[in-house]
Amino acid sequence: MKPSVYKRPAKPLYMTVTRRRDFEALPKAEPVEIVAVDRATECHVTPPEVAARMVAYLGAPGDKLTLEPSAGTGNLSRALLESGHSRYELVQVERHIKLSGMLHPFGSVINRCFLEYAAEARGKVEFPRVIMNPPFSEVRKHVAAALSLMGRNGHDCAPRLVALVPITFQHPDAEELETLPDDTFATAKVRTKVIRIFR
Template identity: 70%
Template sequence: MVIPVTRRNDFAKLAAPSIAEPVMVDKFTECHVTPSDVAARMVGYLGRQGDYLTLEPSAGTGQLSKALLAAGHSKFELVQVERHIKLAGSLAAFGTVQNRCFLEYAAEIAGKVEFPRIIMNPPFSDVRKHVAAAVSLLGRHGHAEPATLVALVPITFERGDAETLETLPADTFATAKVYTKIIRIRR
C-alpha cells in the first residue's frame, strides 16, 4: 500500500525556545536567595498592601520583590537597592533600582525619605549595620498605620525593638550554614 504525501511549505516557523540564563553570583556578595515560601510569609508579615513606599535593601535576585508583586503590591512603590551590577540589571522589571551599596544609599537619603514598609534579607556578616541603616529610613510617610520592617536575619541577631516572628528550619540556607529567623520592627 502506498500513501501519497504532499510536501507543505506553509507552516509558520517555530520560535526558538528561550532559556533563562542562570544568575551567577560570586560567593563574596553574600547573596543567599530567599526561598519563595519564606518570601511570601515575610510579605504577609508586612501587613496589608496599599500605597506604601516599600524598600528592599540588598535586593539580590529579587525574591522578596517578586513576592511583594505577587501579593498585590505596586512596582511603582518599590525601591530596590543592589550593588552587584548583574543582579541590579535583572531587577528593573520589579520596580525602581538603585545600583549601589545600601549603606551608602541609606546614609545619603536619611532624613529626606521615609519608607513605611521595608523588607530585607541583609548580608549576614554586616547584619547589624544593615538593619540599623534600614531602621533609620523607617517612617510612616503620612500613613496612620505603624511603619513596618521585616527582615530575615541570623538566629543570633538581637535588637530590643525587634519581635521574632518565626525561626526557620536549619536547611533554609544550607550553603550559608547559618540558622535564621524572621523579625519585625514597628515604629
C-alpha cells in the same frame, strides 16, 4: 506455524514515504543568560514560600512607600507584587549590576551598596515599610541602616520592618515571628529566623 513464515522474502519490500514540507519553522531558542553570583555578594535567595509569609507579616497592601534593601534576585519584590502591593511604591537597592538589571519589572531600582545609599538618603526620605534579607555577615549594619530610613511619611500607622536574619541576631525591639528550618540556606550553613520591628 509453517517454517516459511520465518524466512525472508525473495525480493526486498519497499514502502513509499512522502515528505511533508509545510511544517512551521520552530523559533530559534535563545540561550538563557546565567547570572553568576559570586560568594562575595552573599546573595542568599529567599525561598518564595518564606517571601510570601514575610510580605504577610509586613501588612496589607496600601499606598505606603516600601524599601527592599539588597534586593538580590527579586523574590521579596515578586512576593510583594503578587500580594497586591504596587510596583510604584517599591524602592529596591541592589549593588550587583546584573541582578539590579533584572529587578526593573518589580519597581524602581537603585544600583548601589545599600549602606552607602542609606548614608546619603538619611533625613531625605522616609519609608513606612521595609522588607529585607540582608547579608548575614553585616546584618547589624544593614538593619541599623534600614531603621534609620524609616518614618511614617504621612501615614497614621507605625512604620514596620520585616527581616530574615541569622538566629543569633538580637535587637531590643525585635519580635521573633518564626524560626526557619535548618536547611533553608544549606550552602550558607546559617540558621535563620524572621523578625519584625515597629518604629
